[in-house]
Amino acid sequence: MVAVLAAALLGPVLTPSVAGADVDKTGVRAVTSQTAAVVPGQSAWLSVVWTGDQTVTNWSTTVTAPAGVTVTYPTTRGGSDTSLYGSDTLVGSTQDFTAFKLRVPYTQTTSFPITLHSTYTSTCGDNGQCKEQGGGNDDKVRDRSTTATVTVPVVPATGPAFTQTTTTLTVPAGSNTFHQLAFTGGQADLADFTVRLGSVPAGLKVAYPADATVSRPAGGTALVGRTTDNVAVGLDATGLARGTYAVPLVISYTAATPATASGTVTLVVQ
Numbered sequence: 001m002v003a004v005l006a007a008a009l010l011g012p013v014l015t016p017s018v019a020g021a022d023v024d025k026t027g028v029r030a031v032t033s034q035t036a037a038v039v040p041g042q043s044a045w046l047s048v049v050w051t052g053d054q055t056v057t058n059w060s061t062t063v064t065a066p067a068g069v070t071v072t073y074p075t076t077r078g079g080s081d082t083s084l085y086g087s088d089t090l091v092g093s094t095q096d097f098t099a100f101k102l103r104v105p106y107t108q109t110t111s112f113p114i115t116l117h118s119t120y121t122s123t124c125g126d127n128g129q130c131k132e133q134g135g136g137n138d139d140k141v142r143d144r145s146t147t148a149t150v151t152v153p154v155v156p157a158t159g160p161a162f163t164q165t166t167t168t169l170t171v172p173a174g175s176n177t178f179h180q181l182a183f184t185g186g187q188a189d190l191a192d193f194t195v196r197l198g199s200v201p202a203g204l205k206v207a208y209p210a211d212a213t214v215s216r217p218a219g220g221t222a223l224v225g226r227t228t229d230n231v232a233v234g235l236d237a238t239g240l241a242r243g244t245y246a247v248p249l250v251i252s253y254t255a256a257t258p259a260t261a262s263g264t265v266t267l268v269v270q
Helices: 002-014
Strands: 044-053 057-064 070-072 095-105 113-120 141-154 162-164 168-169 176-185 191-197 203-207 227-238 243-254 256-269
Touching: 002 070, 057 095, 095 113, 162 243, 162 256, 168 176, 176 191, 191 227
Parallel strands: 168 256
Antiparallel strands: 044 095, 057 113, 070 095, 113 141, 162 176, 176 227, 191 243, 203 227, 243 256
16 A cells, blocks of 8 residues: 555656657758858958758848957848848758858957857648657747857958059040049958049149049948949149150058058050
8 A cells, every 4th residue: 555655656756748848850050160261351241051951931140240340231131130042941951051241350360250040930840840749740830049150260361452453544635534543452451542643744633522632432431352443533634745644643541550552553645
């Protein structure tokens, strides 16, 4: 009788509940452990690849980066998060990626981690795979999430800070109009990029947009790395004889520190 009573008391403790926990069995995970490398001062679009065992929808990813590293997202979703390429659905047993932009300060000279938090929706899939116990797909919508930490390598910049793309300007004799000089950024962004003409030949008058003393890129105050932008200069050649002239350029910008470089444009007056 004592043994029966003891068994009755111990039974609820030794026998677990048959109800199973709602376990995420979608198998969603990051494939990428390391992004493409960046250089100090660079703005770059990067991506992380994801995969999963089951199809999930409503994909959304946000990125957390160290202090000083700025994160921006594609404008197609309003700029507050990023999704997958072309849609918000990650098809089971395939791969897709999320894209985001990082602006790395010049002071960031070593590799650093970023954390990606992704949310998505599962409707369980087939054969009850979303339930710990029981059979069949109950089609219940379940909101899930996963977090991944990925390394962003930082390497030293190589090559010139910028390239002067326009090296020759041809203008009609007696003309007075604005012309474009193109510059292409190197690997990193150059802040406060300005161009002015140095000592010009007698008879040539120079002007800059908005009556300024220098010209800045059309796209803003910076020359963004790996992109080409134009600066406008007004050339009044009404008092200049036909011929070919070497006109010096003074180019200023801020990288890790303020810097000044020289250039030359060949002016052909026809």
